[in-house]
Amino acid sequence: MNRETRTPLADLTENQLETLYAELDAHRNAPQLRHCLIPGCLREFDAMARMAGDPPAQPSWSGDGWRQLGNGSVVPRNGRYVCPDHAELVIAHHARRVQTVSGRWTAACPCGWAAPSQRWYGLVAPLWEEHLLTELGDLPPAPPVTDPEHRTPLAEHTEQSLAELYDRLWDAETDSQEAREVARAAMLGYSLAVPALLGAKTSLEALRQRITLDSRDWTADKTDAWLYAVLVGVNCENTDEGHVHNDIDCNGDQALWDLGLQHDIPTDQVIRTGHLRWWVANAVKVAQQIEAGASDDS
Known part of the structure; x- marks a missing residue:
């Protein structure tokens, strides 16, 4: 980190002091932008201005109408915040992270959708994002995992993909x-x-x-x-x-x-x-x- 050269008090001028205060205020009041969790959405708001009750530096950074996911929710890589344009969609499909009996992780959506179980809970969030984009209409519906046209041929299977297939079977048996x-x-x-x-x-x-x-x-x-x-x-x-x-x-x-x-x-x-x-x-x-x-x- 590069630091400004410290000017001795005896050499400090009024203009330099004013500049120092201005730079300090700029760092303290720097916007802290939070982005919408929907992939591809470019909307953002200034969290610092929102918490302080001050108007944002730009009107597009307003926090009005933004929502935040609570504990237990699936947290995408873009964070917990959702913009007003997508708030209704996320509320209707607010998925909760669930750990199965086998120790694997999935996500349960109020609409009935459930993510394929994963060994690490961090892999559930991208699947929920894909579900949101599908409901939004940006992605076509995913084919069912039992669709014969989308099954992996035996010659293309690996030990890992076969293990995943057995894990799905065991999870399905446990869920039943x-x-x-x-x-x-x-x-x-x-x-x-x-x-x-x-x-x-x-x-x-x-x-x-x-x-x-x-x-x-x-x-x-x-x-x-x-x-x-x-x-x-x-x-x-x-x-x-x-x-x-x-x-x-x-x-x-x-x-x-x-x-x-x-x-x-x-x-x-x-x-x-x-x-x-x-x-x-x-x-x-x-x-x-x-x-x-x-x-x-x-």
Whole structure:
């Protein structure tokens, strides 16, 4: 590194001092450009200016609309940043790095795409970049690895390529076994949870009917009011699109707060009561959806 020759204080002039300060400011405020992770994209932004809240030296270096990948993501060689032009694409195909049981690495995309397993996790990122370019339309879709027209002939195989082929087979066998175990666990959980949920729905609906048919004023007593708010609900629960809460067609969305004021209930308890009511209503709703699905299947 070449350093400027130090001028003794006795020989230093005002202009030289001003130049020294200017060079120091230039080094401290030098732009730190970050590039978009999409291969071929030339957009960049000034990270230093963004963190300092200052305008960038060039309008094209603005950080507005840029996104950053979080931990566990596949990190391409261009870094974790994605420009506004490609943010929607990357969010839709935000792949996570996954280590298989065999110790190899792959990437799982929300769209269903999965990278062929690799021995080193750093090789997964280029495969994800290729997937992004394919979704962007810059690359044609890759042929499936089982396509006979794209299989490697025996004469062209090497020990390494054959080892890779066996690794893929073993990974596929492991994935199939894991999938079967997950499916069995899911079915077992479903068989245990669904009857309990349907039974809870029946009980909750019976309690709701018993309360609503009772002629007493359920808002007069604090405990009765709490039971009514949790099991029946005091706020409007209409979720139809375009519905506007009002005091004529529904109870509005402030009835629970009014009940809390009536009985001098602390704010945190009112909020918790609203959460409890949501869980009760949601459990009944999910159970109804399960019943509707079962009736459609039959």
